[in-house]
Amino acid sequence: MRDRRTRGGASPRGLGPLLLPLLLLLGRNRADEEVLMNTKLETSDLRWTAHPVDGQEWEELSGFDDEARSVRTVQICTPSSPASYWLRTRWIPRRAATKLLVEIRFTVMECSSMNQRHCKETFNLFYYAADADEATPTHPAWMENPYTKVATIAADHLLRKDGEKRSNLKLLELEVRRGAGLYLAFQSQGACMALLSVRVFYRKCPPVRRAFASFPETVPHSLVEQAQGVCVENAVTPPGEDAQPPTMLCGENGRWVEQPTSSCACRPGYEADDASMRCRACPSGHFKTASGGGGCSPCPANSNTRIPGSAYCPCHQGFDRADSDHPGAACTRPPSAPRLPVSQLNDTTVTLEWSEPLERGGRVDLTYRVLCSICGPAVGLVASCVPCDDSVLFQPPQPELTRRRVVIRGLRPQTRYMFTIQSVNGVSAVSQSEPASVRVNVTTSRDVPPPVTALRGAAATENSLSLEWSAPVLQNQHAVLDYQVRYSRRDGQEAGQWQYVSSRSASVVLTGLQRAAPYQVQVRARSQAGYGSFSATTTFSTLPDGGANPQLVLTAVLISVGILLAVAATTAALLCYRRRRRSRRRSDVSDKPGHYQMGQTMKVYIDPFTYEDPNEAVREFAKEIEASFVKIEEVIGAGNLHLSVCYPPQHTCLSVT
Template identity: 75%
Template structure:
């Protein structure tokens, strides 16, 4: 159906309804085809003045008449059923503009020959064209013959005029191309036809402007099967930077339809999201943002941020909140942490151990770190404390002074009997962006205090399922101080509670820990306290709450289970080796017997001439089709025993499709019939996507026919010559692979083709190549 009505063309009420429905569907489609009319005789208001041949006795007569809508039109008529002579009618020069493929729509009527009772009467006429770069034709040039004219088709009527019958006209649409000249002439040849040319319309199809994949493609005239139309990104869409980014492109088919998917890297730019599928980008609303290009949509602003500007690529943070440089745009805004809490110091000679608790507010981030600042405030014995200055490089820190992730640091290298101030600062990823100093807490210490030495000899004296009894050796003091008490801390060694210390105190060198978990390992540390303060914790020791007897019984059970597992593995290995050797022995016996494994079969080609009755081979390999299911449309060639036609096959319950039809002309012998149908008996055995498919045969009526799938682009040799230089290497390799796959299939079936050549390869509209075979190929 046409994409739009050409000027000067009307329709009857019935025809108008038939046109409006497809028009409505096409208007809803984003890929509709448009037509550009180059010539339309229905819109002419004066004589057409076409050229007749022979000029001395013209048979084509120009007349005025009424079309179906009772509009006055100019027509040509001819009726020479008594003479087989050629009578030509040539149009004026038609410029083709930028199109390389044209379409010719012919509306005509034709008399039925049976009613005229003339032996030379025909019900077909021929259509030709002649290309030229300018209007140069004369009554004698070019010569009135098939060469230099190019034959387009032999046109047959679908509806013939009969006395007393309906006066129905015929409409034929033919394709011309590829064209290279600046223009062309059309020529109509009649050889005994009684007909009337009601109208001739010449036009080309073009792809309408299109938006797809965030790219805009202009109105495009197709030029070849492989030429891509170039587009541009739509407003507020961009092509991401990179060496692989290419301009948008899409294939405009010669029928004026956009083909396939658009090749486009266009995407909505930051701050814009897609609407209406993939054709437009709109700005993100207030309090929404989109950080980068791509198909993702706008997102609400993260916590503690907002924007009032449409089309924002990020949301600014509230006052006092920040987003680190390493944070993605969709991360929430955060703030610096609060100060660390509860700093505890332990002094041992000139070494200080500092521990503290986590801040109450981490600022909403997980990258919390600490920094230790040291200041020396003078020697306490000389009364110089109070004038503080930063510690020099002789003071060392373990594990580090800055970027601490744990809440403990050991400082050594301090001076004797000196007062120090230590400041612990909390920092996170946005502390550097804040204008204020990091939150901190501080502690004052004095070196050379005689605290107790670390406790040693920690051991378990008893245990139960929920308790541990521990004791240790008391440290020896070198001064007048004595031990005031001990502090014990413990936590599970593994699990979720690992590292969560619990503290108990004891005045003696032993303690009972209660309320513990059953069969759990605990790590325990002990330190002593004197008047000088706490000493260092002892090294961590591990103890289990499970009683000794239960522990020993568990070890025995575990040993038994491990032994049983090893025995089972050994038994499984022995069985596996035995089964493998037995299977190998059976396989060797099977191979030596010379038989194929069960289930492996292969289909092999069967020569139909081995059948006593050749008709039996036809019935076995070919499907019989009723003649009423087939409609012949036009003759496209000649075969060994008759004509080759194009037609339509409509089987109830199946989709109508085009078929190629080989006919057996009348007067054949039985041998000719058998040879003709042998082709179907052979083709019916092949089922492969790269072998011409047999649809069926018609043997119960006359003429006898063979129906195969219809290949739109014809033989490969002529198709390549007509489109020379228009295919990519990938497309050509794809054609070769299809041919190779078809030939391999024939070889696997033990069938010898005997004549593989480009003329015996047919090409369909999708550039799929298929091998054809005929008993009349050259040996």
């Protein structure tokens, strides 16, 4: 290819008019275009390869564009020859792109003005894909295969002598999916044309921040390409949201499509800057507890922070937040001590009352606790005290009291107690100091009943226990009113969970128990002076499945035998009575005159000759006959009767003489 440098003048072949003011300024590269080759930026030889090698048809020229920049152009004019002349560029790496754009600015002379037979006003564009710069003057072969044809390019504006000087701009798209790069090849067959500039580039979506997500530079490989982004600095996906990264679509024109799919939000301690799509730290004295689009807030009461980007404000000395408090809640402190305690003692029962603390600590969840201690005799100025056992009962139950009154029962007689009344609220558990309190000392009387003794089991079944004990001997005028029995499982999860029953006698039956389970039991007596102490713990066990108390079994057997003997004796007596009555009836019949037994059955024959009174004979005869069925017809001589017996059912009569 021949090289000739000019300053915009005509070429030796008279083609200068093609290059004069027709070199136009191309549009500047945009941020969404990546240029792979641009001849306008070349200041030295293009070093393109022409075919035939020894031909001088393709000619490279130098000139200046409208901005007085040096540019390189190539031209050819063979209107009188139908031969094929090729011009191939250097190897162009395509990088990550698969869709390439080729922008060609050119001019073509009108054939009619030259009057040449083989003149053409078009030329062809080909490309050849290769992994490296491997082409030679003879390889690949200068033909359509192995070259791939892109298009036959025709000019929209043709140049005429003394006509308007206008260039043509064509934008062609290539889809190259193999090889790391490619060559472009131009084929002219009788055209008179000039290539003013050739630019090869691809479009890409530039890096962008949207919805607090950052999306990288993305090269589209199809109509739309999905790009995966990340949350911007100090932005996170809020808890509970799907842990999917933000995504956005990049169009083939190198522009982002629509809005992204993103759940990114500024993390705690940072607020959103909508203008820059960034997250900025909260200033000193401000905080933000949760992720999201909200802004920073001033520190609440009794707290502050000097560190930018704080998610909460630490509490001042002596103030705290409860575990249930919101991180943005004001800091509070424990309440002051209860005031003006009052105690009322009734033998072994004491009632305590007090007034509200002067300072609630800035909270509304104020409650109270009452601690019980048994104190021994004082040694010097200090008395040794130990916590009360579980025989002491509180009403209402502990541990959190909302009322300023409590009744305590089950105290021992003639014992010194110390009750500590504490006021607590939600931050007392996290406070470094003990709850504020006030103490009350009480000494009980000696008139309550002594402890119950001789607790024993009377009987046991699978689910019940019968217990007995000895009544305590009282040394005063008070009598035992009733007893309180408490029991619980000795082992397992229910151990120590006492249940209470009352009894007016020195015995009780515990029901609803579990099979084959040991139970620990205590009893105490109550008099008008109050409850005495519980007895020592005694263990009793229910029976397993199928078990029974031997004493109960023996009793049941004896009762069953007695019932059977009574039934047998009654049956025998009844049989003897019936036999005796039957024998007596037989003897009565056989002893009467005129009665004769006929066969084994009781059929009596009556001889009227043996009766002095006929009516007596009729009465004997009618013992087995209804009296209304017998009628005396007539008396025939002394001792002779004529009887007529009629039976109504069949109206049948029988005469007897």
